[in-house]
Amino acid sequence: MATYPEMKNRAVAITGAAAGIGEVAARSFYQQGAHVYLLDIDQAGIEKIATELGERAHPIQVDITNPESVSETFKAIDRAGNGLDVFINCAGGYQKLLNVENMDLEEWDKTISLNLRAVFLCCQAAIPRLKKSKAGRIINVTSISGRTVHATSSPAYGSAKAGVTQLTRFLAYELGQYGITANTIAPLTTLTPRVAALRTPEDVAKIASQVPLGRLAVEDDHVSAMLYLASDGAAFVTGVALDTNGGRVML
Ligand SMILES: NC(=O)c1ccc[n+]([C@@H]2O[C@H](COP(=O)([O-])OP(=O)(O)OC[C@H]3O[C@@H](n4cnc5c(N)ncnc54)[C@H](O)[C@@H]3O)[C@@H](O)[C@H]2O)c1
Structure with a gap:
């Protein structure tokens, strides 16, 4: 890692x-010397990681x-x-794989709430704090x-998630005058412990066969992009969707 x-x-x-x-991101930013706020609904999880990391790690439970x-x-x-210099909206996901015709409204609302409304809420609260930074960054x-x-x-x-991409462009447009950048990274299926437990070796091979770079993602593929977008070298990069998906987006 750079x-x-x-x-x-x-x-x-x-x-x-x-x-x-998000966990790998927290550990990596900590290793780079940052103060890291670990935000999660899983209080025991963030407290354990923060204890492992040390005094610059601050666990805060949030829904x-x-x-x-x-x-x-x-x-x-x-x-x-x-x-506050960098805010990373990483929490997200969905419960049920349903097509549009069968989607129940509860699943629709819960998924939009966690993946789009929550990003809006966090970005809105982050903005006045990021304005005080000399290198404000939003990474969604x-x-x-x-x-x-x-x-x-x-x-x-x-x-x-498509809504977050467009929200991020609005953020980039509105916040450029304060030197704050806003960008997204767009992962492919990533072999996190949760995903690895759900996928059979056959699933993994099938997904990999559809990726130009021939494999699933690992956490570091995304975290290295986050570190770059947070860095001073990316100060003139804003409104971008960075496809950390091995070229799968082209197909
Ligand atoms: N893992 C993948 O294959 C993959 C692929 C594409 C995109 N993504 C995206 O990457 C991000 C991270 O995914 P992951 O698979 O690493 O996550 P994960 O499912 O392993 O972890 C998600 C974390 O979010 C927390 N969380 C859930 N609801 C919350 C709430 N209401 N408030 C606060 N915290 C909450 C959970 O406790 C958990 O710690 C997500 O936005 C996901 O949509 C993941």
Whole structure:
């Protein structure tokens, strides 16, 4: 992993930091010397990781679908006194794989709430804090499901992720005047512990065969892109959707 000395003592908040891509992001930004706010609904998970990491790791329990909980979380970030330089919306996902015709409204609303409304809530709260940073960054994690259509994804999830891509362009447009960038990364199926447990070797081989680079993603594929987008070298990159999906988006 590349090193970014400018990340030392910057303040980075990451939702979904208790597991998967968000956890690896939290550990990696910590290794770069940042203060890391681990935001997740899974309190035990973030506390365990923060204890392993050390004193620059700050676990804060949040339900990102709940506006009061989001508001309290940002007050806790303020109280910690390190400011806020980078906000990464990584929490997301969906429960049921249903097509449009069979989609129940509850699943639609829950999926839009977690994957789009929550990103809006967190970005809105982050903006006044990021304006005080000299290198403000928003990084939103979407999915190849929001970039192209394929049979094994949820229409609600794909629609929410596509919405995040467009929300991010608005953020880039509105916040450029403050030197704040806003970008997305769009992962492919990633061999996180959760996904690895769900997929058979045959599933993995089939997905890999549809990827120009011939494999599924690993967490570091996305985290290295996050580190770059957070870095000073990416200060003039904004409104971009970075396809960390091995070229699968082209097909
Ligand atoms: N893993 C993949 O294959 C894959 C592929 C494409 C996109 N993505 C996207 O990448 C991101 C991370 O995915 P992952 O698979 O690494 O995640 P994961 O499912 O392993 O972890 C998600 C984390 O979010 C937390 N969370 C869930 N609901 C929350 C809420 N309401 N408030 C706060 N925290 C909450 C969970 O507790 C968990 O720690 C997601 O946005 C996902 O849509 C993942």
